[in-house]
Amino acid sequence: MQMRKIITILMFLGLPTLGAASSDTVHLDQPTINLKDMASLQRGARVFIENCLNCHSAGYMRYARMASDLGMSEDDTRALMYTSDKLGELMNVSIDEAEAKVWFGTAPPDLSVITRSRKPAWIYTYLRSFYADTKRPFGVNNTVFKDVAMPHVLAPYQGVQKAVYAEGHNGDKKVEKLLPDQLGSMNTAEFDAMINDLVNFMVYVGEPAKLVRYNIGIYVLVFIVLLASLLYMLKREYWKDVH
Numbered sequence: 001m002q003m004r005k006i007i008t009i010l011m012f013l014g015l016p017t018l019g020a021a022s023s024d025t026v027h028l029d030q031p032t033i034n035l036k037d038m039a040s041l042q043r044g045a046r047v048f049i050e051n052c053l054n055c056h057s058a059g060y061m062r063y064a065r066m067a068s069d070l071g072m073s074e075d076d077t078r079a080l081m082y083t084s085d086k087l088g089e090l091m092n093v094s095i096d097e098a099e100a101k102v103w104f105g106t107a108p109p110d111l112s113v114i115t116r117s118r119k120p121a122w123i124y125t126y127l128r129s130f131y132a133d134t135k136r137p138f139g140v141n142n143t144v145f146k147d148v149a150m151p152h153v154l155a156p157y158q159g160v161q162k163a164v165y166a167e168g169h170n171g172d173k174k175v176e177k178l179l180p181d182q183l184g185s186m187n188t189a190e191f192d193a194m195i196n197d198l199v200n201f202m203v204y205v206g207e208p209a210k211l212v213r214y215n216i217g218i219y220v221l222v223f224i225v226l227l228a229s230l231l232y233m234l235k236r237e238y239w240k241d242v243h
């Protein structure tokens with residue numbers, strides 16, 4: 001009897017989550033994240049700086065820190081950077097936020113900690129899921145991020161995919177799968193490997209920011225302990241003459 005009640009309660013608790021998971025969620029592919037793989041992180045850094053940093057910033061990261069963390073020489077790092085930037089500078093963008101808003105309708109967000117708000121699997125799938133859609137301003141849509149304002153900047157490598165549609169259960173068209181249409185300079189395996197390196201690098205970029213947050217936490221704790229002991233001493237001082 002008791003057991004049956006528990007099972008019933010568990011079922012009620014479980015039902016809403018099951019419902020939410022089954023409808024409209026897109027399958028996400030899992031990248032291999034390995035922050036000890038320096039070669040992968042270095043390749044990812046190159047892809048990021050060459051293809052993303054002209055619109056997105058990674059404003060928590062300095063070139064110099066990246067170079068020393070990833071074991072890159074100063075010369076290699078300088079070769080990647082825009083000439084006007086210095087090694088000690090933050091990875092900021094040169095485009096103006098207000099202008100970007102006019103061009104894209106939305107300003108490209110800072111990507112420093114994107115792998116924590118969006119999971120690595122989401123970003124890995126997102127960057128591989130652009131497809132041709134003539135109804136969109138840049139001619140592409142995305143299965144993971146519907147009506148996204150970002151152009152398919154990696155089209156030279158991946159090419160352009162076309163969507164195969166299926167009828168959804170409520171009668172509307174749904175993207176069933178994506179097929180290669182116009183070819184890029186890479187095949188699918190090469191492109192996936194490049195995006196894996198890129199996402200690996202983006203996870204690394206999100207980590208130092210986490211460390212900064214932990215440091216602040218420690219200062220706050222030290223402050224609270226100091227304050228408490230001061231207040232305690234004050235209390236003793238006040239009550240000294242009362243007894």
Ligand code: HEC
Nearest residue numbers: 051052055104106107108109114118123148149150151153
């Ligand atoms: C030409 C400018 C441009 C370039 C280059 C670009 N993006 Fe974007 N990106 C955008 C814009 C604009 C958005 C905002 C999309 C929206 O909100 O609809 C965006 C959104 C994103 C998002 C989703 C952010 C969110 O809201 O969760 C990710 C992740 C992303 N970009 C990653 C990248 C990566 C990685 C690269 C490099 C391979 C890159 N982008 C290159 C313009 C760009």
